[in-house]
Amino acid sequence: MNTPDIxxxxxxxxxxxxxxxxxxxxxARIHRSLAFLTVQAATITSFVLACxxxxxxxxxxxxxxxxxxxxxxxxxIEYSVDALNGLVLVLxxxxxxxxxxxxxxxxAAEIEASKHPFFYAIYLLLFTGLxxxxxxxxxxxxxxxxxxxxxxxxxxxxxxxxxxxxxxxYNYLILGTIxxxxxxxxxxxxxxxxxxxxxxDLARLLPPLYHSRVILTAFALFTVGLSIKLALFPLxxxxxxxxxxxxxxxSPLLAATxxxxxxxxxxxVMFTVFHPNFDVQxxxxxxxxxxxxxxxxxxxxxxxxxQSNIKRMLAYSSVGQIxxxxxxxxxxxxxxxxxxxxxxxxxxxxKGALFLAAGAIVYKTGIETVEGLKGLGRKMPLxxxxxxxxxxxxxGIPLTVGFVSKWYLALGALEAGMWYLVIVILVSSGLxxxxxxxxxxxxxxxxxxxxxxxxxxxxAPWSMMGPTLVMAxxxxxxxxxxxxxxxxxxxxxxxxxxxxx
Amino acid sequence: MSxxxxxxxxxxxxxxxxxxxxxxxxxHGDSGPGGGFQGGVILGASFILYAIVFGSEAGRKRAPxxxxxILASTGALIYAGIGLLCLLLGSAFLDYRALPFEDPHxxxxxxxxxxxxxVGMTVAAVMVTIFFETARRNDxxxxxxx
Numbered sequence: 068m069n070t071p072d073i074x075x076x077x078x079x080x081x082x083x084x085x086x087x088x089x090x091x092x093x094x095a096r097i098h099r100s101l102a103f104l105t106v107q108a109a110t111i112t113s114f115v116l117a118c119x120x121x122x123x124x125x126x127x128x129x130x131x132x133x134x135x136x137x138x139x140x141x142x143x144i145e146y147s148v149d150a151l152n153g154l155v156l157v158l159x160x161x162x163x164x165x166x167x168x169x170x171x172x173x174x175a176a177e178i179e180a181s182k183h184p185f186f187y188a189i190y191l192l193l194f195t196g197l198x199x200x201x202x203x204x205x206x207x208x209x210x211x212x213x214x215x216x217x218x219x220x221x222x223x224x225x226x227x228x229x230x231x232x233x234x235x236x237y238n239y240l241i242l243g244t245i246x247x248x249x250x251x252x253x254x255x256x257x258x259x260x261x262x263x264x265x266x267x268d269l270a271r272l273l274p275p276l277y278h279s280r281v282i283l284t285a286f287a288l289f290t291v292g293l294s295i296k297l298a299l300f301p302l303x304x305x306x307x308x309x310x311x312x313x314x315x316x317x318s319p320l321l322a323a324t325x326x327x328x329x330x331x332x333x334x335x336v337m338f339t340v341f342h343p344n345f346d347v348q349x350x351x352x353x354x355x356x357x358x359x360x361x362x363x364x365x366x367x368x369x370x371x372x373x374q375s376n377i378k379r380m381l382a383y384s385s386v387g388q389i390x391x392x393x394x395x396x397x398x399x400x401x402x403x404x405x406x407x408x409x410x411x412x413x414x415x416x417x418k419g420a421l422f423l424a425a426g427a428i429v430y431k432t433g434i435e436t437v438e439g440l441k442g443l444g445r446k447m448p449l450x451x452x453x454x455x456x457x458x459x460x461x462x463g464i465p466l467t468v469g470f471v472s473k474w475y476l477a478l479g480a481l482e483a484g485m486w487y488l489v490i491v492i493l494v495s496s497g498l499x500x501x502x503x504x505x506x507x508x509x510x511x512x513x514x515x516x517x518x519x520x521x522x523x524x525x526x527a528p529w530s531m532m533g534p535t536l537v538m539a540x541x542x543x544x545x546x547x548x549x550x551x552x553x554x555x556x557x558x559x560x561x562x563x564x565x566x567x568x
Numbered sequence: 569m570s571x572x573x574x575x576x577x578x579x580x581x582x583x584x585x586x587x588x589x590x591x592x593x594x595x596h597g598d599s600g601p602g603g604g605f606q607g608g609v610i611l612g613a614s615f616i617l618y619a620i621v622f623g624s625e626a627g628r629k630r631a632p633x634x635x636x637x638i639l640a641s642t643g644a645l646i647y648a649g650i651g652l653l654c655l656l657l658g659s660a661f662l663d664y665r666a667l668p669f670e671d672p673h674x675x676x677x678x679x680x681x682x683x684x685x686x687v688g689m690t691v692a693a694v695m696v697t698i699f700f701e702t703a704r705r706n707d708x709x710x711x712x713x714x
Contacts, residue, residue: 075661137659137660
């Protein structure tokens, strides 16, 4: 191995949000608005640094590491960033930064003032946890960050303005803890057999042990635990309520980053810690996941059609979209993997835009039902435009990001000789079209009811509209200018399923 | 508040010794059993014992919300701050050898000591906060910055 490219950048991805999270409650005592200003400063700085890091990884050495306390791996904790987690880092930091600009107005309207400093501190802790999961190269350290992000997620959801938020959070707490326990047991099994916790070291030591029952058990524990975390059907039951009752500023963050980071970990464990051959030849893990993903895609879309609450409809649609990501990864070819990684980014943008728009609607009108959107196109033109663009992207109309990733997924399915999966993708796009087109139709072509008629026209304040429009615009910009994300996703896919280098 | 004079007197006698022992466990962390977490729990427990015997209002007077909130953050900031100091002094995060002491072993000793103190502060403050938050009746409403 040649000398590693060591830089403190990966460390800063975790330390900046962590230190800011700790300072938030103290600074909020000096002045209230310092709380969200700290969050904005921390997330935007992290985003800029993440971009620098991704550029350094993709254009230069291919891998950047950091050794905590100068302890050499595999003895110490190592942070290691390649094209795969570099991309996810940029995504998570971007979404967190955008939502942090959006949050102050929405939080002021939904959460009581005395809780604001803690809301923002926990927001940053959630961000710290997610960044830590992505950046670390140590599997036990990963578990610690999974717990940090999950615990902050539970408490953020519980801050929702309805009482149901408490039960939603509690259900998520129980299922999330079961998932985390499975992951921890999996880590324990791996450690017992190999004596190491470093991911790169595990990848080196595991192959001779692939047929050991302990390792097979560990793999099963990881797969099930992570499937709960990323809400893969049928382990998604915690998710719709959690997204529905979470505060409006939390749903977009969780929907756009939480489950995506779960998908990243699944891909990391399946294709870096374990060798792709293991997933295919030793146990038919990818085949099981393909079936689950196909069912998730169809069931998620079907269940979404049946929903009357906007946020719940979006949450069920996420169940289907997570199916796409898992499907692409489980195809185990470069095109499919590229599609999966693209869909991690693209779905985050689309679903982020949709949840931000849903939050803006609640802020302005208090409407939560799909039916309530009737005629809203005239009242809140910009919000509805963003909602429509993101919806079209979800359906997969060409020139939007949704089309790009579905295209790669379909190509990957054909490459793997599984044409029937293309049918699944097409049918699901049709189902998406049903429930999103119904909404678009109501927004623009239905007369508003009396209650809505009485409300003054106008969009939410600019601090909320700006982020929503940026997300929606990116759904189109990255759909037309697709080379940039596709290039990075291809580079990462080559790392994961080989062939490239 | 407990009516029993025995309970109150014994608590009054015990609390300073519990706290002294807590400080001993915290600073002894790097050379023997104990450390910031264990010591912090003992320190927090001393306030909790006081609050159980003398009532939560009297307890909150001894450990006001403003103080516990700030201590909870400051403790963890000391931890991260020592780590960052090592980084700023030109070495890796939490690489104590970078700290400005002549002997690297001494640097490690003081580095860990600082971290144990930080951890102790946070753990004690969070223990006390959790106790008062769960002891608070729901209908009392939110007490602004207590």
